[in-house]
Amino acid sequence: xxxxxxxxxxxxxxxxxxxxxxxxxxxxxxxxxxxxxxxxxxxxxxxxxxxxxxxxxxxxxxxxxxxxxxxxxxxxxxxxxxxxxxxxxxxxxxxxxxxxxxxxxxxxxxxxxxxxxxxxxxxxxxxxxxxxxxxxxxxxxxxxxxxxxxxxxxxxxxxxxxxxxxxxxxxxxxxxxxxxxxxxxxxxxxxxxxxxxxxxxxxxx
Amino acid sequence: xxxxxxxxxxxxxxxxxxxxxxxxxxxxxxxxxxxxxxxxxxxxxxxxxxxxxxxxxxxxxxxxxxxxxxxxxxxxxxxxxxxxxxxxxxxxxxxxxxxxxxxxxxxxxxxxxxxxxxxxxxxxxxxxxxxxxxxxxxxxxxxxxxxxxxxxxxxxxxxxxxxxxxxxxxxxxxxxxxxxxxxxxxxxxxxxxxxxxxxxxxx
Numbered sequence: 001x002x003x004x005x006x007x008x009x010x011x012x013x014x015x016x017x018x019x020x021x022x023x024x025x026x027x028x029x030x031x032x033x034x035x036x037x038x039x040x041x042x043x044x045x046x047x048x049x050x051x052x053x054x055x056x057x058x059x060x061x062x063x064x065x066x067x068x069x070x071x072x073x074x075x076x077x078x079x080x081x082x083x084x085x086x087x088x089x090x091x092x093x094x095x096x097x098x099x100x101x102x103x104x105x106x107x108x109x110x111x112x113x114x115x116x117x118x119x120x121x122x123x124x125x126x127x128x129x130x131x132x133x134x135x136x137x138x139x140x141x142x143x144x145x146x147x148x149x150x151x152x153x154x155x156x157x158x159x160x161x162x163x164x165x166x167x168x169x170x171x172x173x174x175x176x177x178x179x180x181x182x183x184x185x186x187x188x189x190x191x192x193x194x195x196x197x198x199x200x201x202x203x204x205x
Numbered sequence: 206x207x208x209x210x211x212x213x214x215x216x217x218x219x220x221x222x223x224x225x226x227x228x229x230x231x232x233x234x235x236x237x238x239x240x241x242x243x244x245x246x247x248x249x250x251x252x253x254x255x256x257x258x259x260x261x262x263x264x265x266x267x268x269x270x271x272x273x274x275x276x277x278x279x280x281x282x283x284x285x286x287x288x289x290x291x292x293x294x295x296x297x298x299x300x301x302x303x304x305x306x307x308x309x310x311x312x313x314x315x316x317x318x319x320x321x322x323x324x325x326x327x328x329x330x331x332x333x334x335x336x337x338x339x340x341x342x343x344x345x346x347x348x349x350x351x352x353x354x355x356x357x358x359x360x361x362x363x364x365x366x367x368x369x370x371x372x373x374x375x376x377x378x379x380x381x382x383x384x385x386x387x388x389x390x391x392x393x394x395x396x397x398x399x400x401x402x403x404x405x406x407x408x
Contacts, residue, residue, distance in 0.1 A: 029234065033227035074297070081290045089286065104336035107289050111329040113231050184400065185225050189393030193386045200381035 012133040015141040033188045036150035039162050044098045046143025048087045054135035056080050060123040061131035076119045084109045157182030209350050216354030218402035223362040229330030243367035247360030253325050257299050258352030261335040292335045
């Protein structure tokens with residue numbers, strides 16, 4: 001069987017484009033907006049999110065036959081919160097500067113609706129193997145939007161990408177000025193709005 | 206006192222929890238179609254925030270922060286890594302208690318808030334405010350003011366957004382721009398308007 005025909009492959013790729021958690025399903029916007037002033041924190045956020053999403057999907061999927069129906073939300077929250085604490089402690093240990101920059105937004109992964117949404121909609125009804133791929137796909141689908149938005153913001157707002165200067169000095173000498181608005185809050189709203197417009201045009205929705 | 210008023214103004218206008226810190230966006234986007242719903246949801250958020258932030262401050266100060274358990278005879282215990290789980294449990298429990306008390310003593314208000322109260326438990330504006338309170342090391346009175354101010358700021362933003370969206374319903378937008386995309390751009394413009402408050406200081 002070709003790899004593109006397997007159920008795991010389909011579960012993995014659907015959230016990347018056609019069922020993207022941010023652009024299509026409008027979930028998990030909060031953190032997407034706050035961390036995207038620079039590319040590096042966005043990449044770290046993407047990794048943290050993918051880690052939490054994939055592992056929470058697997059754990060909840062393994063537990064799905066043992067969780068009583070009416071307390072499932074609390075059980076899910078406890079699983080997610082423990083994983084987020086793990087991710088937070090790892091970041092503090094190995095990437096201290098970025099973790100300071102992300103401040104409370106790593107902790108806020110707990111209330112990110114994507115995670116609860118995937119746990120409720122997918123992990124409770126599917127086996128651990130598929131749930132793992134679903135978590136991975138959703139994490140990356142969420143993450144690449146973050147990276148694209150942050151690339152726009154860092155390039156237009158500070159003239160750099162990942163900290164390296166992209167806009168040449170000659171341009172500044174000729175009178176080019178960084179767009180301060182992109183670094184501030186309104187910039188991100190407008191960037192995401194325009195990107196979603198573009199994606200809607202592209203997918204023909 | 207002046208510092209507290211200044212903090213209040215700052216959390217309502219300048220560091221607006223929704224427009225500057227991006228917290229509570231999901232609920233904001235889902236419930237801003239109707240100005241009346243937005244108004245009630247906003248009131249519920251003010252209410253829950255002004256209760257949970259001081260409660261979490263007390264828990265954090267007397268149970269979780271390093272050395273906080275000295276009054277129980279454990280001066281070296283540091284439970285601060287637990288703050289996330291404890292905060293979210295407190296919020297869920299507080300929302301539940303508020304809902305039960307309200308149902309008992311003011312059924313009219315309870316039925317008018319309806320589904321929104323339980324929804325608020327997973328609103329990141331609520332958890333985020335508690336986390337910011339902890340990170341910025343506010344004292345108790347500051348945390349009361351911060352919770353109240355953040356709630357009022359969120360209320361103002363969602364009511365403004367709902368009012369704009371009601372007018373926008375008659376606009377003839379290009380296909381693809383309508384819906385989520387134009388909501389984001391509108392929010393951006395509102396955020397820009399709120400930036401005009403930046404720099405206001407009382408003391």
